[in-house]
Amino acid sequence: MVDLLGARCVSEVFELHARERGDRPAVAIVGDPADPASAQVLSYAELDQAARTVARELLQTCPAGSRVLLLQPTSAEFVASVLGCFYAGMVAVPSSMPGRYRQDRERVRGIAHDAEVACVLTTPGEQEEVLAWTEQHGFTVPVLPQRIDLTLPADDLRPYDCDQHSVAVLQYTSGSTSAPKGSVVTHGNLLANAATTAAAFPLEEGERFGGWLPNYHDMGLMGLILSPLLAGYGTALMSPSAFLRRPRTWLQLIDNFDIALSAAPNFAYDLCVTRLSEEDVRGIDLSRWKYAVSGSEPVKASVLNSFAARFGTTGFRPDRFVPCFGMAEATLLVSASPRRTPVVLRCDAAALEQDRVEPATGDDAPAELVSCGEVLDMDARIVDPRTLRELPSGQVGEIWLRGPSVVHGYWRNEEATGAAFDRRVGGEGGFMRTGDLGVLIGGELYVTGRIKELMIIRGRNIYPHDIEHELREQHPQLRDAVGSVVSVATPEDDEGRLVVIHEVRRRSPDEELAQLAARLRSTISREFGLKAHSVLLMRRGGVRRTTSGKVQRSTMRELYLRGELEPLWADGYRPQAAPTASGAGES
Known part of the structure; x- marks a missing residue:
């Protein structure tokens, strides 16, 4: 496997993959998960060529260092556009499509304005919608529709000379508790988190990542696209809307495309339990699903138990669950449970309400906390959010982190950066305040919720x-x-x-x-x-x-x-x- 931590930048790794494993499948865009023949597949060499084509057009449009807004659905064009930004020395700014609703259009407008984007990349199918949106909001930047065309020569393009400190992505937070903020993700952050991910989830040759998560969300972009591709694994991607319409399609993707790792929030596992009939489950084989990652929202033990019971006939086993904790400000992955039956703490509910974790006693219904495993390649502390003092094991407080995957701040937002980053606890500096509450017990992290909620x-x-x-x-x-x-x-x-x-x-x-x-x-x-x-x-x-x-x-x-x-x-x-x-x- 390539030495990710020793690479200068992301582009260097992809150039190496194109030379050494160019004929291996890199990304599959799946139209119909029930039909493997429906997938559009790009090898590492083809992905490298497509990225160079994008980079050439970008460099003819705006200077290196520019921010590029990506308004593209799940597609090969999106993956090539992200890498094309890296090859051109520009900063990728992935976003959801503007959509029909005012709140969605305003959110994208806010991202474009905050990032001061120099151009927009989209696809021919979305070009009309994007042009209407730019006209409505008075944006005059170029809108460049991308189409994969492997006949275009691009071998002479030399990727921009980036290093680990160069900004790669502005990952805008989802805004569940506040206005979206752009986490400044460097090439070094991406390489460090990809190395952590590869070590936590080793795959055999021919196995791959895959799923339906939105490509502009950190769990989709970092978890299902960039990390596996940097590690030399393949990935298979389907539309989020296809899953929401028919949850069975996610399980079909895992079965038909040899997906060893697929990730989703807690609600997705719950949706599969409540929406799929016996007929829907019949014929699906989930025995090759090694890592069923659950993250992005609190992991519920009852949902894990229901899913394991519901899909036991497909070959799925409870020890395949991997509860995780991650966030955009840490690039993505922070902690992950090892392959085992999930560890659940049955706690005294009254004590938990007072920020203490104590064993459940008596007849009262216990509170259940699911372990998200050990913190990986980072230093974690549990801190009282009021006094800013470190708390002992068993006490609930704010999760603070530091390490090579932690970003250095928010894009051009000194106030938010100062409030969250480079904080000190116990005489040590460099910590980030996550805004999440949790507890460390036996070296493992249990997340209880968000401070603001x-x-x-x-x-x-x-x-x-x-x-x-x-x-x-x-x-x-x-x-x-x-x-x-x-x-x-x-x-x-x-x-x-x-x-x-x-x-x-x-x-x-x-x-x-x-x-x-x-x-x-x-x-x-x-x-x-x-x-x-x-x-x-x-x-x-x-x-x-x-x-x-x-x-x-x-x-x-x-x-x-x-x-x-x-x-x-x-x-x-x-x-x-x-x-x-x-x-x-x-x-």
Whole structure:
């Protein structure tokens, strides 16, 4: 395997792969996971040639060091465009497509403005949409449609002389709790994290990574594209929308394309359990799936257990699960569990609410924490976010990290960079504040939630995802739907009151929705000892999510406080232009 840590830059590694393993498949773009013949496959030599073609056009358009906005769906053109940016000495800025909705278009506009992009790369199929978007927002930069054409000569192009300190990617955060910020990812960050990934997930010749994650998300770009390709593995990619429409296609991809590692958030595993019938499962072989990575959102033990039980007949085993922790500010991978049956701590729920992890005792329902394994190639500390002092093992606090995969800051955002990076704890510097809460026990990391999403109610620390998960588990009307539990301060109670905002599977009469809301209140009271101040039942799409599927709880809280939500049914809520009781919105 190539020495990733010894390479000067990413381009150097891909040039080496093109020379030494040029005929090996690098990337497969899969149109129909049920039909292996539908895939568009590029070898390492072909990918190198396509990247050089992109680099040539970029250098004819803008100078080295420019930021290039990538508005491309999952495609061979996208992979070639990312590498083309590296070959041209430019900075790749991957983004979701502008789309139809104002919030999505505004997010892309914000990224383009913040990065001060010099040009946009897209594909012929998306060119019209992208041009309309640039015209709407007054962008005058060139829009260059890319098409893979291996007949174009590019051998004479010499890649730009980058080094490990050169900026490679601006990876904009998903914005689940704040406005998107661009993590400045260098060539050295990419090489270090790829080396960590390759060591954590060794593959045999012919095995590859693959999945459906969005190519502009860190888990998709770094985890399923750049890291495996840098390590010399192949990858097979399918459309995220194909998975969301038919979750079975993900499992077909794993079966038909010899996928040894595929990663997804917790909700994707849950979706496979709830949406696939016995007929859907019949004929699928998952016995070659070595690493079923679960990350990007809290890993639920009940979901892992349900998935393993549901797909045991396909050859899938529980020891294939790999709970992980990662983030864009650490390039991607921070920790990973070894191949084993997931380790689950059954904790005293009351103690956890006071930031202590203690064994569960008595008859009360325990809180379950899933181990994300040891922190890999980084130094991790658990720090009290208020006092900024390091906490002992068994105490929940903010996760702080330092290491070669940790980026040095956010693009041209001194305030956010100063708040999060180069922090000191225990007399040592160079740490990054992650904003995530967790605990180290026996050298392994257990993640409990996000600081900004933690709710403090009556002096208790409550994690919203725990309540959301329990509601979906106990109420079929909420399955396959998204919810957001938030706390709001009121004049009567400045500590915060619990608000439930949840989509329902289908519109029902007001009486049925009222009965469902009452049952939700009862569940919250019974399972958590809490009172729901307000319950809002929403149509599909009513709960805001990021481009990677994370619930935007902060956004939902603000919309609630401004009275801008349009529920199908609500109580204890005063929308701006709707009645306060049932029928507070139209389908």
